[in-house]
Amino acid sequence: MAEKNLDYYIEKFAHLRIDRSHGRPAPHKPILLLSIIDLIEQGIISTNEIVLTPEIVSTFLSYWNALYPDQKGIVALPFFHLKSDLFWHLVPNAGFEKSFSLIRHIKSSYQIRDMIKYAYLNEELFAILLSDKNRTAFRQAIINTYFDSDKKKNLVDIINLNRKAMKYEKFLLSDTNLPFLAEKSKSKKILRQAVREIGFRHAIMSLYNYTCSICKTRILTLEGASVVDAAHIIPFSVSYNDDVRNGFALCKLHHWTFDEGLISVDENYSILVSPLMSSKRPTEWILTELVGKSILLPNKDSSYPAVEAFAWHRKNKLLK
Ligand SMILES: [Zn+2]
Known part of the structure; x- marks a missing residue:
């Protein structure tokens, strides 16, 4: 048998x-393997227990949606079927040991999360993938084998974009020791918009775990995409500031209502609702019932949203 080397x-x-x-x-x-390689490189997958996280899904979809915008990419399919290649193994959740070996068709990421605890690679393969040089060799093999030349350039662009966004994310997450400035230098504006947006989004998601800070909703779609956005408190167009303390995680409804000034947050991190909203009108209770509740905050208080940013929002956005 061949030695199981690179x-x-x-x-x-x-x-x-x-x-x-x-x-x-x-x-x-x-595409799943390219995503796994990226996440090992970024340190997001740091042990050989690969759980189907929103990070895997969003990396997979960043490739898929750029290459095949007209088709839905379902990460659950390869996450399950890669086991037939014998270097990828699945560990079932308790109670699923039997049923899981009978399954032929996977429909959604929910099914994977219910059934499978995690996947793991052959130990020596995981070790091989920890080296920068090896990862480059794997990427080249995958890209050259499975993609036409018109897709190759696209793929290289995405790898570079994800890499730059990851650097930006790390910078944002480590930048919270300095005092918060409402306005950052406009030089940040020069950074490519896509790099900024992905980096800011990932930084906020890693702090709030894909959970809306206002209603605490955490819903993922069948494909595994998240309903939650990374929202700026002082809009980027005003502040040029991607400091994580100028952001928090909001679901679509609360992102929109926050940007419109129907809700805000006070100096004690309690939710405020515009007096224009009334619980007496049908369905506005969905906002008014939030009054006085605390928002969800990150684990580290150095990453809490800045009280100055919320003060700006109350002054300039909240409808009175
Ligand atoms: Zn919400």
Whole structure:
């Protein structure tokens, strides 16, 4: 038997068991592997217990949506079926040990989360993937084997974009020791918008775990995408400030109502609702019932939203 070294696994990655019934090789497995490689590089996957997290889903979708905007990318499919390639193994949740081996078709990320505790790679493969040089070799093998030349450039762009966004995210998460400034230097504006937006989003999601700070909703779609946005408190167009203390996580409803000034937050992190809202009118209770409740805050108080930012929002946005 061949020694299970880098070359062995490069060969494996170039000969994945792939559905070719639609004319071209289905790209699900290659894209999942590219995503796993990215997340190992970023330190987000740091042990060989790979849980289907929103980070995996959003990385997978960043590739998928750029390459195949007209099709839905379902990360659950390769997460499950990669086990047929024998270097990827699944550990079932208690109670699913039997049913899981009978399953032939996976429909959604929910099914994976219910059934599967985590996936893991062959130990030596995980160790190989911890090296920068090896990851480059794997990426090249995947890109050259499974993608046409028009998609290759696209893929390299996404890898670079994700890498820059990750650097920006790390910078934002480490930048909270300095005093909060409502306005940051406008040089930040020069950074490519996509890098900024992805980096800011990831930084906020890592602090709030994809949970709305106002209503504490955490809902993921069937594909695993999140309903929650990274919201600026003082809008970026005003402040040029992606400081995590100028942001928090909000669901679509509360992002919109916050931006419109129908809700705000006081100096004790309690929710304020515009006096224009009345519980007597149908459905506005959905906002008025929030009055006085505390918002969800990050674990570290150095990352709490800045009271100055909320003061700006109350003064300039809250409808009175
Ligand atoms: Zn909400």
